[in-house]
Amino acid sequence: MASPSSTPRIVELAAQISSSVTDLQERLSAQGIPSPSFAEDNPKDFPEDLNSLRDALLDATAELHELLLDPLQLLYKFASIPNMVGIDATTRYNIAGMVPHGGQISFAEISERSGLDKGLVRRLLRHAMSMRIFQEPEPEMVAHTKISSFLSIPYINAWASFEARDTWPAATRVVDSIEKWPGSEEPNQTGFSLANNTDKPVFEFVGAHPERMMRFGSAMKAVDHVPGHAPELISKDYDWASIGNASIVHVGGGRGQIALELAKNFENVKLTVQDMAMMVEGAESDVPDQLKGRVEFMKHEIFDTQTLEADVYFFRMVFRNWCDKYALQILKAQIPALRPGAKILIQDACMPEPDSVPLWRERVQRSVDVALKCYSNGRNRYLDEWKALLAAADERFRLNQVFLPKNSLLSILEIHWVEL
Numbered sequence: 001m002a003s004p005s006s007t008p009r010i011v012e013l014a015a016q017i018s019s020s021v022t023d024l025q026e027r028l029s030a031q032g033i034p035s036p037s038f039a040e041d042n043p044k045d046f047p048e049d050l051n052s053l054r055d056a057l058l059d060a061t062a063e064l065h066e067l068l069l070d071p072l073q074l075l076y077k078f079a080s081i082p083n084m085v086g087i088d089a090t091t092r093y094n095i096a097g098m099v100p101h102g103g104q105i106s107f108a109e110i111s112e113r114s115g116l117d118k119g120l121v122r123r124l125l126r127h128a129m130s131m132r133i134f135q136e137p138e139p140e141m142v143a144h145t146k147i148s149s150f151l152s153i154p155y156i157n158a159w160a161s162f163e164a165r166d167t168w169p170a171a172t173r174v175v176d177s178i179e180k181w182p183g184s185e186e187p188n189q190t191g192f193s194l195a196n197n198t199d200k201p202v203f204e205f206v207g208a209h210p211e212r213m214m215r216f217g218s219a220m221k222a223v224d225h226v227p228g229h230a231p232e233l234i235s236k237d238y239d240w241a242s243i244g245n246a247s248i249v250h251v252g253g254g255r256g257q258i259a260l261e262l263a264k265n266f267e268n269v270k271l272t273v274q275d276m277a278m279m280v281e282g283a284e285s286d287v288p289d290q291l292k293g294r295v296e297f298m299k300h301e302i303f304d305t306q307t308l309e310a311d312v313y314f315f316r317m318v319f320r321n322w323c324d325k326y327a328l329q330i331l332k333a334q335i336p337a338l339r340p341g342a343k344i345l346i347q348d349a350c351m352p353e354p355d356s357v358p359l360w361r362e363r364v365q366r367s368v369d370v371a372l373k374c375y376s377n378g379r380n381r382y383l384d385e386w387k388a389l390l391a392a393a394d395e396r397f398r399l400n401q402v403f404l405p406k407n408s409l410l411s412i413l414e415i416h417w418v419e420l
């Protein structure tokens with residue numbers, strides 16, 4: 001991108017980085033937070049109030065780094081194919097779980113415990129170390145970094161394994177699926193279908209494979225760590241107090257993690273979580289005593305006619321899994337239960353226009369969008385696409401407001417049901 005000033009871009013970026021780093025470090029010191037490092041015990045997360053400074057720094061450092069790569073190197077960086085080999089091996093053998101926290105373990109011992117050849121362990125782990133996963137504090141010994149320590153959390157290991165064993169093979173077949181089924185909106189005509197040689201939609205296929213189900217479940221839990229996705233944010237993301245004594249149906253609400261968070265913070269609301277049978281089975285037993293009676297579960301297929309009358313129907317990260325053909329069916333299925341004044345709240349991505357948000361956040365959104373295509377022919381929608389979807393479903397769906405909470409990747413669309 002040409003700079004309007006005569007200062008070369010790399011010099012401009014370096015100056016911006018220097019002053020922003022000084023500012024960042026001062027603010028970290030003022031809060032008594034250690035400066036970022038790869039040390040195992042270094043904090044994983046930055047305080048929220050430093051987010052915009054961090055956004056600016058991440059974009060500036062990435063731009064400087066990418067300006068200094070030649071085209072082949074830049075393409076190679078993004079292709080990153082061999083990186084997945086190291087991540088697959090590390091997570092499949094749960095090597096992060098073998099490394100003692102605050103201690104070290106030899107390549108030889110990892111070889112013994114994993115059954116992998118010692119030379120191969122050294123080779124794969126040194127490759128992982130080049131990505132800051134593990135470190136070699138002395139020859140032949142492996143210790144944690146902040147990154148590998150994070151990977152040692154069992155559900156994070158399972159999520160990374162999900163990316164390597166489920167997403168990666170499916171991603172390699174997305175373009176094949178586009179060639180084979182041009183324009184398809186079907187959830188069983190995807191990269192995932194081709195990679196797994198199945199004609200079943202992803203949830204059905206995974207449901208029949210417990211090991212994969214476990215990886216998928218972990219991936220859903222790991223999404224909570226993506227900036228702006230933490231379940232605790234849900235209470236701040238929308239003015240729930242404004243809906244008063246409300247009944248909420250949380251459609252596709254999984255095992256109720258979000259519903260429990262809402263019930264905990266807003267004592268006037270009562271929630272019914274609807275999801276597939278295998279998802280809601282036994283979920284009620286996780287409801288703490290003090291919330292019992294205010295969070296209930298109900299087996300409900302998302303395309304079936306809604307049978308519960310409520311004040312609010314809440315969909316979180318649901319529509320993204322479906323192309324318009326099916327998203328329309330889901331919306332229309334709610335209509336028989338809707339009474340004037342009922343609200344539909346949709347919490348999902350509202351895709352940023354290019355250059356409207358920090359690039360590193362835009363990259364996350366666009367990667368998720370492609371992953372959705374890869375799994376179910378789903379998609380992240382732009383605001384005009386949401387509006388068109390609602391209008392096509394029924395003119396009585398009126399988009400009232402769109403909230404984009406600060407630091408969130410998920411918007412909330414507040415839709416009113418208006419009798420004409």
Ligand SMILES: C[S@@+](CC[C@H](N)C(=O)[O-])C[C@H]1O[C@@H](n2cnc3c(N)ncnc32)[C@H](O)[C@@H]1O
Nearest residue numbers: 203252253254275276279300301302316317318
């Ligand atoms: C991406 S998850 C979102 C879960 C939850 N709303 C959250 O935000 O954590 C999508 C949810 O849709 C549910 N789902 C998918 N297909 C469904 C169907 N046919 N009927 C009911 N629920 C379905 C899944 O079981 C899953 O809980």
